[in-house]
Amino acid sequence: MDSTPISTRDRILTTAERLFAEAGIGATSLRAITAAANVNLAAVNYHFGSKDALVEAVYRRHLEPLNAARLRNLETLETAAGGQALDVETIVRAFVEPLVEQARTGASGAVLTRLLAQSLHEAAGYVERFYARENDAVLQRYRDAMQRAIPALSPDEICWRLNFMLGTLHNAFLDAGLLKLLAGGENRAETSPEVTLTQLIPFLVAGLTAPGQREAI
Amino acid sequence: MDSTPISTRDRILTTAERLFAEAGIGATSLRAITAAANVNLAAVNYHFGSKDALVEAVYRRHLEPLNAARLRNLETLETAAGGQALDVETIVRAFVEPLVEQARTGASGAVLTRLLAQSLHEAAGYVERFYARENDAVLQRYRDAMQRAIPALSPDEICWRLNFMLGTLHNAFLDAGLLKLLAGGENRAETSPEVTLTQLIPFLVAGLTAPGQREAI
């Protein structure tokens, strides 16, 4: 159907990101990728050079627009607010929604959320190695915005809570298994990214705005 | 010094849990374990049967007392309360503190927290396979306690928030790298389990007690 048939390189990328998201990076062999993509084994090393470079390419393809969207959201909001501090929920949404958005519109379905969830763990080494700067810049922008939104908290506390938020966020989209375990076999509502987001936002906002150490409650 | 020298089996267990916590299960080979433990390679398969069985033994040794402590804490509190619903913070502390406690008193240092953090990811398959029942029972007890503590939330919302709590909790003890990233190179306070706990409790309690869907705020 495509006028330009999907290139070997793109087929590798798309297949790799799916398998990485499903089984993890270490557990996904180049042979599994190339077999699923109907591509020769050597094509990976030809097009990317190594497995590490393939991992980098996979993450770059997703992290780049994600970080861009997060930064753009924040800047748009801050410009509109004109110097005034943003709402905590607004900041959280600006950070989280690109994740859900890309998961919904992207051709790869909900792959990104699962892929990103692993970026805190197995892929932490990769992401940190060749993507620290961009991630760093975005996180610090959000950190500053959050500091202005909750001036009562110390800078240290802001960092802690953003750290907690990241953990909550990525885990929330990672595993549906825990939810079933918690429900104890009873029928469960759906666990789509949209529903998860609806449940997640109040939790995060409340956690972020909790009283700090120095405050007399 | 020890009257009874540490057995080969225990040396394998202790060394394996340390390496698993440091580098992950998949990235830790039996040869690395046996070399670090000054033990023959075949001893692992002799004493445990397989690497999977070793992983199971490592997790069992920690999950068993952890689950037991969590259950004991909750039952003690509920008995003392005499039918009255517990405080949310009390429930959270009953759940989290055994983690910190064992990390402080255990001979293996802070290994458990990092080990447990991986139980949601790489080790999820292992833990789920041979430890679903015990974990399940404990989680459902806490779910019920939390439902009584926050009756305004629907059962579904309780499950979601406990799920979020677990994600936050395990990630909080997993990586110190993100905190440095967030701080942006500035000097950071310590990230000991105790400090983490101090920062974590208010975040979790506030998130758990956030208004639900049905409530008019």
Place this chain on the structure above:
DNA sequence: TGTAGCATTAAACATTCGTTTTAAACGGCC
């Protein structure tokens, strides 16, 4: 003292991994 049973050792096993090599097929351009 001798022997049965458990524990340890060194060596090899079969797979699987990422990577490299060699050759063949394709496609545009002078």
Place this chain on the structure above:
DNA sequence: GGCCGTTTAAAACGAATGTTTAATGCTACA
């Protein structure tokens, strides 16, 4: 049409993995 850079194909390489085997050491008990 013939050359050349690009892409694919098949096979092999070396290293590392979990596992097994066969032999040896050791201890306890009769």
